[in-house]
Amino acid sequence: MIAGERLIRLVDAMKGARADESLDALLVYGNAWQGDYLRYATDFGILEGQGIAIVRQDGHITLYVDSPLEADRAALDCPGIEVVLAPDITGEVDAALNRMSNQKIGAAPQRLLPRRIAARAKDINLTDQTAFVDYFLMAKLPGEIDAIRKAAHLADEGYKVFMQAVRPGRADYELIAEAEAFFRANGVDDNFQIIGVGGGEVKGMAPPSGKRLKRGDMVTTELTPCVDGYYAQICRTLVVGEANAEQKAAHALWRESMEAGIATVRDGVTAADIAKAENDVFRKYGMGKYCTNEFTRVRGHGMGLFADSKPHILEDVTTKIETGMALIVHPNTYHPVVGYMVLGDGVAVEDDGCEVLTKTPRELFSVAV
């Protein structure tokens, strides 16, 4: 349903306000890492190999995939589009573009297109239209927000499963295994998740490395389940056993920062405004250096068809925040005493504020030993 609405929106925009602004076709690239552009146009959630779709102004879509397993999956998931198994995907798409001479073709994301195709940009009138699609990825339709709302609910439920899996002696990857089983049985096809286990020595989160939990460890995670292609994120920190005073004090600062960021979210502000609100809290407590890229990457980001969508919430990002966007506000960073700590809630932007989508209490959880 939502895929059809997205396609109508996309092809309407391709027609442009004026003839000289129109695109005859759009070339979209995707793989399982950066799959959002491809998913937006085709609704296909690619897993293996690479996919390139040609979206024509009349709504006809040809999807080229280089894996026979993915060709089967695409035919099942996307019955309305033409699926082509193309082991030599660059050669096949190249040949298709040869048949589209004298047409204006856009590409997104241009930087990930296979070199051989992008190198022909001048020959085939191919222009970079990444920003054109980026806008649609950020400013969502109501149905897209509904999907994110469902994913956020499952993020809350998944975090409960994750917490229940925690006990001393368990390995980090075992906690994720339990969450994944819950997700597969409950409509979640994919999940982005990284984890941190330990104390002051932990500078960030990464995939599980086999570290075993012990009393006093902080366990950080960002859990990002995907429903109908849409990812929603939650970030929480727990302590194995009772939290100590320093961990509690740090968490209070993180919470004040996140809540300051969320209080800033509304139609018309910029990504920088939200980041500044979060960082000002750190600066107020003399912790401003922990808002720099030496210790943290972003202070939040968009949520949607990519787990790390635009806009990035940083003080130098001036993207205007609009009603219909979905964001995670997370002042995740390193604390010099207790280590890397995370706290973040997903929100949907509204005219006068935002709807907080994740409902898990904003606590530093203690898991009884």
Added chain:
Amino acid sequence: MRRGLMGRNEKELPVAAIEARLARLRGAMQAAGLDAFVVYTNNVRPSAVTWITGFTPYWSDALLLVGKSGAPAFATALSKRVSEWIRTTDPVSEIVNTPKPGSLIGERLKSDASVRRVGVLEYDTLPAGLANDLAAAAPTVEWLDGTALFAGLRREIDSAERDLLARADAIAVAALREAETGKASDAGTLAGLIEQHARLAGAEEAYIAVAPDLDADRRLNRTSQPTPLADRFAVRASVAYKGCWVRRTRTFAKDGSAAKADAWFASVVQSIGPKKPLAAQLAEKIKALSGATMDSWMAESCVGSYPLSVIASSRLSADATPLDGQFLVLTAEATIGGSPWIGTAPLIVSQKAL
């Protein structure tokens, strides 16, 4: 993205094994007259860099530069804070964090006056942004496709890779037994149980696909939906352990009728040999399964950046001949007494087991 166990273990993948692989690559570069070799990686195309260095990205992308000597340079847009983690899986590279990996590698190449000819794995499909940055930073370099050169190195697997593949396969085999327990009556729950089993056993990644009613449709798909499992269904587990991937597909029939085909297929994968086209070998072997016709087959291997890619199939390159010692993942689809059956298993040509 990867979210299972990731980490190098010296016993499983010794530094000496990685260095031996690097030496083989450099030998092939010298024979081809290449001064350097560039390899792209992301979490969909990780396998070449994994083979050369041990590293698999969980997210994002990167470029690896292998020169004639010295440590390879691994240039990634991942932050410096992630370098510590990268080092736990890659013991040999110089890790360089940069927002522009292509520019950095290009500048390295430009700064060495002896570098003229550079091989690039899968040059045609290198992401355009990185390719442009490389070319802009090193405008006098001659870029050559190094795909065939690299595939030549991957025709044989070393003992470390073989052991990792065997571990991945053991995980897949055990995980698929979840379908025999009767704990799940729908596809989503079953996929969750199988994935959970694989991840608890240390899988780096597990893609579970199900054909919930094999009589109605043989195509397998990722699922998280409560689609009821019919009397005959199939499940595919694509499992990675420490960067090494296998697939297993099994057909489950409530009347037990898949067992005969399973036993036949187990003997087939132990008996694939070299020097004779796979199509001919399979056509001969299907005769041993009474009442069966072979509908299609496919052989995959790891020859480049993809974990597994098709190297021969009934639809493509049907006359391909396996090589002695080659790692393959073989899929066969058959109709037996009017009922569909699908099986997938890994094998090493001319050997009884992984």
